[in-house]
Amino acid sequence: MTPANSPDPDLPAESEHNDCRGVASILARVGDKWSVFVIMMLQDGPKRFNELKRLVGGISQRMLTLTLRGLERDGLVTRTVFPTIPPRVDYELTDLGRGLSQPVQALGHWAIQHQEQIERARTHFDARKDAD
Numbered sequence: 646m647t648p649a650n651s652p653d654p655d656l657p658a659e660s661e662h663n664d665c666r667g668v669a670s671i672l673a674r675v676g677d678k679w680s681v682f683v684i685m686m687l688q689d690g691p692k693r694f695n696e697l698k699r700l701v702g703g704i705s706q707r708m709l710t711l712t713l714r715g716l717e718r719d720g721l722v723t724r725t726v727f728p729t730i731p732p733r734v735d736y737e738l739t740d741l742g743r744g745l746s747q748p749v750q751a752l753g754h755w756a757i758q759h760q761e762q763i764e765r766a767r768t769h770f771d772a773r774k775d776a777d
Contacts, residue, residue: 671719674715674716674719674721675721675745675749677712677715679701679704679708679709679712680712680715680716681749681752681753682700682701682704682753683697683701683709683712683713683716683722683736684716684721684738684742684745684746684749684750685746685749685750685753686700686701687722687736687737687738687742687746688738688743688746688750690737691725691735691736691737692735692736692737693733693734693735693736694709694713694734694736697709697713697736713736716742717736720739720741720742721738721739721741721742721745722736722737722738722739722742723736723737723738723739724736725737
């Protein structure tokens, strides 16, 4: 094996690199701001679509639909349709979603608790950048 072909010990092995890609797609879903809000709102039990829309302020109907669809695809949320007129649809966390709700809720609470500090840091940073 020539030095050009030898594996770099500082780079992850190909299988580790593939694992990173898989984990990255999961983190993109659960780290998305709308997913965090929806998971937090579903922690107390099933909710209907319009109830979720009211609880998650600022989310559009389309974004809520996409978020719920993605969470359902990843096995974090179930969608139950009740045969009524009009049809009633409930969304609920699965066992997997409930396992995620605790760290997501901790992240959400951390963000709320530190919102003012972060805003001050941003203002300070922006003022320094503008002065340069």
